[in-house]
Amino acid sequence: xxxxxxxxxxxxxxxxxxxxxxxxxxxxxxxxxxxxxxxxxxxxxxxxxxxxxxxxxxxxxxxxxxxxxxxxxxxxxxxxxxxxxxxxxxxxxxxxxxxxxxxxxxxxxxxxxxxxxxxxxxxxxxxxxxxxxxxxxxxxxxxxxxxxxxxxxxxxxxxxxxxxxxxxxxxxxxxxxxxxxxxxxxxxxxxxxxxxxxxxxxxxxxxxxxxxxxxxxxxxxxxxxxxxxxxxxxxxxxxxxxxxxxxxxxxxxxxxxxxxxxxxxxxxxxxxxxxxxxxxxxxxxxxxxxxxxxxxxxxxxxxxxxxxxxxxxxxxxxxxxxxxxxxxxxxxxxxxxxxxxxxxxxxxxxxxxxxxxxxxxxxxxxxxxxxxxxxxxxxxxxxxxxxxxxxxxxxxx
Amino acid sequence: xxxxxxxxxxxxxxxxxxxxxxxxxxxxxxxxxxxxxxxxxxxxxxxxxxxxxxxxxxxxxxxxxxxxxxxxxxxxxxxxxxxxxxxxxxxxxxxxxxxxxxxxxxxxxxxxxxxxxxxxxxxxxxxxxxxxxxxxxxxxxxxxxxxxxxxxxxxxxxxxxxxxxxxxxxxxxxxxxxxxxxxxxxxxxxxxxxxxxxxxxxxxxxxxxxxxxxxxxxxxxxxxxxxxxxxxxxxxxxxxxxxxxxxxxxxxxxxxxxxxxxxxxxxxxxxxxxxxxxxxxxxxxxxxxxxxxxxxxxxxxxxxxxxxxxxxxxxxxxxxxxxxxxxxxxxxxxxxxxxxxxxxxxxx
Numbered sequence: 001x002x003x004x005x006x007x008x009x010x011x012x013x014x015x016x017x018x019x020x021x022x023x024x025x026x027x028x029x030x031x032x033x034x035x036x037x038x039x040x041x042x043x044x045x046x047x048x049x050x051x052x053x054x055x056x057x058x059x060x061x062x063x064x065x066x067x068x069x070x071x072x073x074x075x076x077x078x079x080x081x082x083x084x085x086x087x088x089x090x091x092x093x094x095x096x097x098x099x100x101x102x103x104x105x106x107x108x109x110x111x112x113x114x115x116x117x118x119x120x121x122x123x124x125x126x127x128x129x130x131x132x133x134x135x136x137x138x139x140x141x142x143x144x145x146x147x148x149x150x151x152x153x154x155x156x157x158x159x160x161x162x163x164x165x166x167x168x169x170x171x172x173x174x175x176x177x178x179x180x181x182x183x184x185x186x187x188x189x190x191x192x193x194x195x196x197x198x199x200x201x202x203x204x205x206x207x208x209x210x211x212x213x214x215x216x217x218x219x220x221x222x223x224x225x226x227x228x229x230x231x232x233x234x235x236x237x238x239x240x241x242x243x244x245x246x247x248x249x250x251x252x253x254x255x256x257x258x259x260x261x262x263x264x265x266x267x268x269x270x271x272x273x274x275x276x277x278x279x280x281x282x283x284x285x286x287x288x289x290x291x292x293x294x295x296x297x298x299x300x301x302x303x304x305x306x307x308x309x310x311x312x313x314x315x316x317x318x319x320x321x322x323x324x325x326x327x328x329x330x331x332x333x334x335x336x337x338x339x340x341x342x343x344x345x346x347x348x349x350x351x352x353x354x355x356x357x358x359x360x361x362x363x364x365x366x367x368x369x370x371x372x373x374x375x376x377x378x379x380x381x382x383x384x385x386x387x388x389x390x391x392x393x394x395x396x397x
Numbered sequence: 398x399x400x401x402x403x404x405x406x407x408x409x410x411x412x413x414x415x416x417x418x419x420x421x422x423x424x425x426x427x428x429x430x431x432x433x434x435x436x437x438x439x440x441x442x443x444x445x446x447x448x449x450x451x452x453x454x455x456x457x458x459x460x461x462x463x464x465x466x467x468x469x470x471x472x473x474x475x476x477x478x479x480x481x482x483x484x485x486x487x488x489x490x491x492x493x494x495x496x497x498x499x500x501x502x503x504x505x506x507x508x509x510x511x512x513x514x515x516x517x518x519x520x521x522x523x524x525x526x527x528x529x530x531x532x533x534x535x536x537x538x539x540x541x542x543x544x545x546x547x548x549x550x551x552x553x554x555x556x557x558x559x560x561x562x563x564x565x566x567x568x569x570x571x572x573x574x575x576x577x578x579x580x581x582x583x584x585x586x587x588x589x590x591x592x593x594x595x596x597x598x599x600x601x602x603x604x605x606x607x608x609x610x611x612x613x614x615x616x617x618x619x620x621x622x623x624x625x626x627x628x629x630x631x632x633x634x635x636x637x638x639x640x641x642x643x644x645x646x647x648x649x650x651x652x653x654x655x656x657x658x659x660x661x662x663x664x665x666x667x668x669x670x671x672x673x674x675x676x677x678x679x680x681x682x683x684x685x686x687x688x689x690x691x692x693x694x695x696x697x698x699x700x701x702x703x704x705x706x707x708x709x710x711x712x713x714x715x716x717x718x719x720x721x722x723x724x725x726x727x728x729x730x731x732x733x734x735x736x737x738x739x740x741x742x743x744x745x
Binding site for chain 1: 408412415416419420423424426427428429432568569571572573574576577580581583584587588589590591598679682683686687690691698701702705706708716717720721724725728
């Protein structure tokens with residue numbers, strides 16, 4: 001079988017990505033049409049940089065969705081090895097390909113004869129799920145602790161700030177190496193950390209609803225009850241795992257999270273939350289001197305109502321921008337973990353691990369390491385540009 | 398000022414103690430000790446053999462006691478083992494219990510013995526740290542001037558074309574972690590596939606004799622990632638200074654643009670980047686670990702990976718002490734330097 005030329009490879013990749021292009025075009029057409037009604041999101045489409053960044057990010061989100069959830073786009077099974085395809089250059093055809101098997105390795109084969117194109121595309125689904133989710137958890141922890149630290153100040157602030165600085169002074173890689181090892185997993189440390197870190201969304205939700213609706217007990221009980229049942233069940237299912245240190249909730253355990261994944265997730269949240277804490281604390285200290293906070297205090301609102309319904313909404317601008325930047329940073333951290341072979345299984349097609357495998361033969365076969373490297377670079381770049389666009393637009397008014 | 402430095406120093410020492418205790422706790426968890434016993438003794442030990450092995454060597458003492466001994470504030474253990482031998486923490490190989498000093502820990506300069514390299518931890522740390530020091534020196538020489546120039550050029554006329562393109566470049570570099578830029582640089586400049594064999598893909602030979610060919614890529618890789626952030630901070634600070642009243646006054650007096658930038662704006666614009674540069678050190682440590690692994694440069698970061706990967710507890714502790722101290726000292730310097738440089742901030 002003839003090898004494809006570079007033009008043919010690009011064309012083949014372009015057609016393979018058709019669903020992504022359709023989804024992207026639809027998103028842009030709808031968003032631009034209704035942009036005046038969509039608040040900050042709509043304003044994003046007024047800035048070129050923001051639009052470019054948003055496009056790159058959405059590209060990977062759609063790739064992750066179509067490749068991960070619907071099994072489209074990928075040409076081969078990302079774990080399958082096909083003999084004779086080891087380290088083959090991009091565009092090599094598969095000898096004696098059967099019907100139904102895609103006839104080419106579009107971006108070549110890696111040193112275990114797996115298709116690089118499929119691995120990179122499948123790897124995106126890991127990143128676009130874990131990175132935003134971990135960032136959300138880090139924000140929950142940072143907000144829940146940062147608001148009272150900034151609002152009350154005093155001794156609480158001193159203690160929490162000291163703890164945050166403690167984590168921040170830790171070299172990240174050392175922390176990863178200490179936390180993400182099979183030995184530590186045996187002691188149940190990641191699970192205990194998960195117990196603490198994953199409880200923040202639960203606390204956050206409870207305080208949020210309670211402070212708003214405590215004068216309407218019926219509504220409050222309804223919202224709180226429903227929320228706590230759903231969130232609580234999710235929380236216990238994640239924390240609890242049969243055959244590990246925490247098994248007391250086996251009866252209601254809905255699903256199991258892969259232990260390696262949980263460890264990675266927990267350590268990434270752990271590393272990110274102190275920074276969020278510092279940002280939220282600073283914002284709360286600044287905003288609590290405003291007149292509307294004084295007005296709420298005079299009205300007799302409780303401290304948590306003021307923090308969550310007066311201060312937090314007014315701090316949203318910088319927080320949204322930082323959220324985008326932080327997803328990018330989390331992506332880099334996940335790549336670092338993969339690069340050092342920590343956490344996720346070595347088989348898994350995450351970008352960091354793929355780069356790490358590819359780098360060993362880099363001077364002879366550069367093609368296995370470059371596609372995941374550029375994929376990671378483009379996603380983080382997109383997030384940075386998006387954050388820049390958002391910052392520009394939110395500063396305008 | 399003196400009191401301020403003293404208080405900061407006190408907090409720093411306390412933080413260092415907390416952090417080393419955490420590392421000590423994590424490295425001394427039972428599964429790690431079990432692995433150590435099996436690799437030091439033999440791999441087919443059963444559970445009782447493992448626990449006698451650990452008992453005889455003082456690993457099963459309570460954690461605070463062990464930490465105190467390691468630090469050198471609690472007398473080292475002397476344990477009469479179940480096998481009849483008496484072992485002491487402070488006994489040098491071949492020496493006797495009577496000759497051994499009472500205390501031996503980090504504070505006495507006794508950093509322990511590496512199980513992987515079969516060498517004193519203090520020796521390993523010293524030699525590797527000097528290698529990394531060489532790397533960092535060149536990174537600083539490359540990174541700081543170029544980042545400052547980039548930031549000042551971009552910030553002196555905010556919104557201009559020059560500003561736009563330089564800012565995009567800065568964003569590009571912050572979005573490229575070392576393991577991505579390193580891989581791309583090696584692939585482009587040292588692989589046979591692209592044909593440009595300008596530099597070497599490994600820096601192993603740079604440990605003895607560093608030259609442009611074998612040392613430029615690792616230095617550039619670390620410098621690029623840190624550069625963007627410093628440049629953006631410099632740009633923001635420069636842009637702010639350029640809108641200040643005294644710059645307008647200088648302009649109205651007829652001072653040339655070049656003189657305004659160099660004589661009036663630059664000094665005030667460089668206060669903020671100073672802190673950022675100092676706080677960049679902990680991140681550079683990250684970069685050092687990645688780049689030293691990628692380029693096979695056997696410095697401090699490489700030792701960290703080896704120690705952590707091979708469960709070399711004493712070496713890992715030594716490495717952590719050094720890195721924690723480096724991070725905390727740079728934070729202290731940045732705090733003091735900021736107060737010193739910026740007369741608007743008062744410590745009292």
